Amino acid sequence: MARLPDGALMQRAAAGLAAACADLLGRVYGRRVVLLVGSGDNGGDALYAGARLARRGAGVTAVPLAGDRVHCGGLAALRRAGGVVVHPDAAGEAVDRADLVVDGIVGIGGTGGLRAGAAPLAERAARSGAAVVAVDLPSGVEADSGEVRGDAVRADLTVTFGAHKPALLIDPAREHAGTVRLVDIGLRPELPAEPELEALQHADVAALLPAPAAESDKYRRGVVGIAAGSARYPGAAVLAVSGALRGGAGAVRYVGPAGEAVLARFPETLVSDRGPHEAGRVQAWVVGPGAGDDAGTVAEVLATDVPVLLDADGLRLAARDAVRARSAPTLMTPHAGEAAALLGVAREEVEAARLSAARELAARYGATVLLKGSTTLVADPGGGPVRVNATGTPWLATAGSGDVLSGLAGSLLAAGLAPRDAGGVAAYLHGLAGRLAAHGAPIAAHDIAETIPSAWRDVHD
Numbered sequence: 001m002a003r004l005p006d007g008a009l010m011q012r013a014a015a016g017l018a019a020a021c022a023d024l025l026g027r028v029y030g031r032r033v034v035l036l037v038g039s040g041d042n043g044g045d046a047l048y049a050g051a052r053l054a055r056r057g058a059g060v061t062a063v064p065l066a067g068d069r070v071h072c073g074g075l076a077a078l079r080r081a082g083g084v085v086v087h088p089d090a091a092g093e094a095v096d097r098a099d100l101v102v103d104g105i106v107g108i109g110g111t112g113g114l115r116a117g118a119a120p121l122a123e124r125a126a127r128s129g130a131a132v133v134a135v136d137l138p139s140g141v142e143a144d145s146g147e148v149r150g151d152a153v154r155a156d157l158t159v160t161f162g163a164h165k166p167a168l169l170i171d172p173a174r175e176h177a178g179t180v181r182l183v184d185i186g187l188r189p190e191l192p193a194e195p196e197l198e199a200l201q202h203a204d205v206a207a208l209l210p211a212p213a214a215e216s217d218k219y220r221r222g223v224v225g226i227a228a229g230s231a232r233y234p235g236a237a238v239l240a241v242s243g244a245l246r247g248g249a250g251a252v253r254y255v256g257p258a259g260e261a262v263l264a265r266f267p268e269t270l271v272s273d274r275g276p277h278e279a280g281r282v283q284a285w286v287v288g289p290g291a292g293d294d295a296g297t298v299a300e301v302l303a304t305d306v307p308v309l310l311d312a313d314g315l316r317l318a319a320r321d322a323v324r325a326r327s328a329p330t331l332m333t334p335h336a337g338e339a340a341a342l343l344g345v346a347r348e349e350v351e352a353a354r355l356s357a358a359r360e361l362a363a364r365y366g367a368t369v370l371l372k373g374s375t376t377l378v379a380d381p382g383g384g385p386v387r388v389n390a391t392g393t394p395w396l397a398t399a400g401s402g403d404v405l406s407g408l409a410g411s412l413l414a415a416g417l418a419p420r421d422a423g424g425v426a427a428y429l430h431g432l433a434g435r436l437a438a439h440g441a442p443i444a445a446h447d448i449a450e451t452i453p454s455a456w457r458d459v460h461d
């Protein structure tokens, strides 16, 4: 802002916002648009965009929510273009009749939920037939963390400026944003070299996936060891192996009491009836899915000097000091409930503040943490950008889905990926496989595993 003529960035933002609104409306002329306008520049963006829509023949009504604290230049521009201004107390009917409601209440300058005057109008907008477009962020969410501490706007579309904010990628805020459209306002040279968050795309994943060379034998491709399952839960072992077999490792070794069940389903598995130390060479271990109370095996695996993925019961059974003392990397893959137990807080607290929970757990254990859920996050213990996965689908929340993920991520660890890459790539493929398998219908965990090869091919297309 300091480097450009006054208001230049806001004009770029408003032009992008008006174009997105016009796209959504299809035809602008004769449409009814209501602007909910807060005290700051977020409201200014809405007012200038409203002026542009008014000049194209829309009927635009602005509702300033903070009395005279309103962007003066924006308000004057709207009035010059023929827009009208109404008091919040008289705005209900306009909202009911609107085709489009623009949320310019608050942007990156906001904290806490919607304030008293704004909440009823936001709720009325949600109940009306109008499309709701949020300016920069849905008002009421925390921009930097994705937390939602009170009432917040629910948008159909969020038009955001310059860069994606964490709230647009992390639940619960993400759910409020609807579709997100990024408008380039020329900030790129000013953005920090290292972002807070990274969301992998197809090309990133394709570049990270292991590709066997002509002379690769199974050891060079990596052997992954799975120490999972119990007499009571043999299925967890079968599902972890099913994920591991599709993850790029050259072979899958299984140790544990579910060897028969594993072999019956996957004869290609190398099954051993001895403990992890005597099972033969592996390049990474997965320990924990369905493991019951076998703390001895967890401790044995943690004492190895290869990468270890800790999941499910393994998370509960692992001693924190044993994890911290490891020389090779550790990847922990809790869901919110498991993370909450490890942090000693309520599950709701982890779900409400996923980003800080993942970072905190990674710091406490000195391990990479993949926090599963509606938005899966991967945080390294030393800080740096947190990976956020954008391919998830609610259909993934099915029994055994996590076992498939742990096998898949373990296989990628064995193939030589760093824990953060193994976790990020596994979450991406797992989510994509879930989407491809589900196609809008319920799926079982083994469907996800069987669709991993399609997801793998899809990212290379």
Ligand SMILES: NC(=O)C1=CN([C@@H]2O[C@H](COP(=O)(O)OP(=O)(O)OC[C@H]3O[C@@H](n4cnc5c(N)ncnc54)[C@H](OP(=O)(O)O)[C@@H]3O)[C@@H](O)[C@H]2O)[C@@H](O)CC1
Binding pocket: 001, 009, 010, 011, 013, 038, 039, 040, 041, 042, 043, 045, 105, 106, 107, 108, 109, 110, 111, 112, 113, 114, 115, 135, 136, 137, 140, 161, 185
């Ligand atoms: N930066 C850039 O490069 C560009 C930025 N641009 C735009 O500017 C936006 C940021 O504008 P901004 O800094 O004026 O803050 P903004 O979000 O409008 O808040 C204003 C005031 O609201 C108040 N308030 C706080 N919480 C609240 C709540 N829950 N509910 C209600 N009110 C609340 C609080 O004042 P308070 O009432 O507490 O005194 C706060 O100071 C950004 O999101 C983007 O849209 C673009 O034009 C392009 C270039």
Ligand SMILES: [K+]
Binding pocket: 042, 103, 104, 105, 106, 107, 134, 135, 136, 137, 138, 139
């Ligand atoms: K907003």
